[in-house]
Amino acid sequence: MTYIGHKPDRFSELLMTTTVLVMIMENELKKLPSIDEVLRTASLAGQGAVISRQQVLECTRQAVAEYRQRIIDGELFSKQLVLQKIVTRTNQLLSCIDGCHQQQVINATGVLLHTNLGRAPLAELAVQRMAESASYVNVEMNLTTGQRNYRGEHARKLLCQLTGADDAAVVNNCAAATILVLQALAAGREVIVSRGQLVEIGGGYRLPEVFSASGALLKEVGTTNRTYVHDYERAMTEKTAAVMRVHRSNFSQAGFVAEPGLDELVALGRRRNIRVIDDLGSGCIHDLSRFGLSEPTVLGSVAAGADMVLFSGDKLFGGPQAGIIVGRHEWVSALHQSPMMRAFRVDKLTLAALGATAEIHLSGNALQDLPLLRMLTRDANDVRSLCEAVHQQLTVPEGISVSVETCISEVGGGSMPGAQVRSFGLRIKGMDAELLTKRLRCCIPAVLGRIQADAVFLDLRTVGDLQRKDLVKNLSIAIVQSNDEVGD
Numbered sequence: 001m002t003y004i005g006h007k008p009d010r011f012s013e014l015l016m017t018t019t020v021l022v023m024i025m026e027n028e029l030k031k032l033p034s035i036d037e038v039l040r041t042a043s044l045a046g047q048g049a050v051i052s053r054q055q056v057l058e059c060t061r062q063a064v065a066e067y068r069q070r071i072i073d074g075e076l077f078s079k080q081l082v083l084q085k086i087v088t089r090t091n092q093l094l095s096c097i098d099g100c101h102q103q104q105v106i107n108a109t110g111v112l113l114h115t116n117l118g119r120a121p122l123a124e125l126a127v128q129r130m131a132e133s134a135s136y137v138n139v140e141m142n143l144t145t146g147q148r149n150y151r152g153e154h155a156r157k158l159l160c161q162l163t164g165a166d167d168a169a170v171v172n173n174c175a176a177a178t179i180l181v182l183q184a185l186a187a188g189r190e191v192i193v194s195r196g197q198l199v200e201i202g203g204g205y206r207l208p209e210v211f212s213a214s215g216a217l218l219k220e221v222g223t224t225n226r227t228y229v230h231d232y233e234r235a236m237t238e239k240t241a242a243v244m245r246v247h248r249s250n251f252s253q254a255g256f257v258a259e260p261g262l263d264e265l266v267a268l269g270r271r272r273n274i275r276v277i278d279d280l281g282s283g284c285i286h287d288l289s290r291f292g293l294s295e296p297t298v299l300g301s302v303a304a305g306a307d308m309v310l311f312s313g314d315k316l317f318g319g320p321q322a323g324i325i326v327g328r329h330e331w332v333s334a335l336h337q338s339p340m341m342r343a344f345r346v347d348k349l350t351l352a353a354l355g356a357t358a359e360i361h362l363s364g365n366a367l368q369d370l371p372l373l374r375m376l377t378r379d380a381n382d383v384r385s386l387c388e389a390v391h392q393q394l395t396v397p398e399g400i401s402v403s404v405e406t407c408i409s410e411v412g413g414g415s416m417p418g419a420q421v422r423s424f425g426l427r428i429k430g431m432d433a434e435l436l437t438k439r440l441r442c443c444i445p446a447v448l449g450r451i452q453a454d455a456v457f458l459d460l461r462t463v464g465d466l467q468r469k470d471l472v473k474n475l476s477i478a479i480v481q482s483n484d485e486v487g488d
């Protein structure tokens with residue numbers, strides 16, 4: 001072979017190939033967005049308000065640097081895709097910096113009332129009313145008369161209408177309601193409680209300690225498993241202010257057990273002129289027995305004649321965090337004299353959401369319009385269809401298996417212990433379950449599931465149709481990322 005000019009030696013051959021490669025690489029690297037470009041994308045815009053600009057900048061730089069490296073390592077992306085991936089990664093890094101920054105999450109834990117996840121999600125109407133109330137509102141004014149009225153008069157009326165009680169009061173939560181009632185009506189006097197009902201609700205709420213804090217004296221009667229009406233009667237003295245029944249909301253007793261019904265306690269109370277307080281907690285309004293769920297209802301307690309019934313706003317009532325007291329006007333109105341009432345009072349946003357929730361209960365459409373009740377009574381086959389749709393849309397790397405399986409959802413939040421709510425979920429096997437749950441938590445919105453026998457399980461009973469797209473997207477991303485990380 002003859003050469004015109006230089007005969008290319010191995011060195012220059014190599015140089016040429018390298019030059020071409022460098023040119024290709026430079027071309028590829030040009031697809032990387034500038035920091036400013038990433039910062040300008042809409043999905044990052046909102047983040048700046050809660051996390052410092054410096055942190056946003058650092059996360060953006062890190063994400064761009066990571067993708068620069070991936071391109072140098074030979075991965076190919078289109079300009080649009082790389083921007084999208086960098087934005088996603090920046091968001092993920094940001095949410096990992098401050099895992100406490102309050103944000104919407106996808107609850108696939110299988111627990112409907114998850115206290116760590118804010119218990120009941122609010123109805124659309126409640127959200128709308130809260131937004132309206134963010135402005136100036138007549139929270140303590142009657143617009144017809146121009147006079148001051150009780151804070152939350154509207155909610156009070158609705159609660160009376162709904163429960164059949166003469167009067168109602170709203171405070172911060174059911175714990176506050178209990179302390180307020182005990183302090184206002186029984187400070188320095190005795191309240192009789194069965195030994196089988198001295199509960200701990202969680203988060204430091206233990207009934208004997210609640211009594212100490214209120215100044216009322218706890219008078220225990222009966223035994224852990226059996227208490228009779230005559231136990232209450234024998235304990236009554238001139239120091240007795242009330243009898244209190246506490247709903248065992250987070251555990252159940254079986255076997256050799258006995259305790260009087262509320263009606264028996266009410267009859268005793270009437271006979272001896274002693275008030276009966278019913279701490280229901282869960283706040284179930286509708287009879288849910290046709291769904292296999294048995295829980296005492298607020299209406300049942302009021303009808304049985306309890307002088308005061310206490311329950312949470314954010315458990316089965318399906319509304320905002322609140323403590324609701326309904327009962328006889330004589331006793332409920334007395335609560336307004338307590339300085340604790342002022343300390344425990346709720347804000348206008350809570351009242352707005354509570355009013356809307358009560359209206360929905362009154363409308364007859366609660367099982368449809370209150371997200372909590374809709375999800376609780378959702379047909380298992382409907383959950384299965386959602387699981388199958390998500391499953392079909394997922395793209396998973398080789399070696400990882402995703403299957404649709406049946407499971408049991410829990411009511412949670414100290415309601416209906418042991419209730420069996422049949423549901424369906426996705427089981428993801430073949431990868432590090434700890435790592436995958438962590439990656440899922442760092443998505444936006446975060447996806448929360450549980451680990452079961454080395455697999456990640458996502459119960460979709462509490463996932464709405466509106467969250468489906470995000471779930472598919474984030475689950476796909478997290479699976480791929482976790483898989484890559486293990487491979488690295």
Ligand SMILES: *Cc1c(COP(=O)(O)O)cnc(C)c1O
Pocket residue numbers: 173174175176201205246247248249250279280281282311312313322323413414
């Ligand atoms: C949940 C519960 C409480 C506490 O209610 P919060 O609204 O969380 O303060 C009190 N008593 C009973 C019986 C409960 O179930």
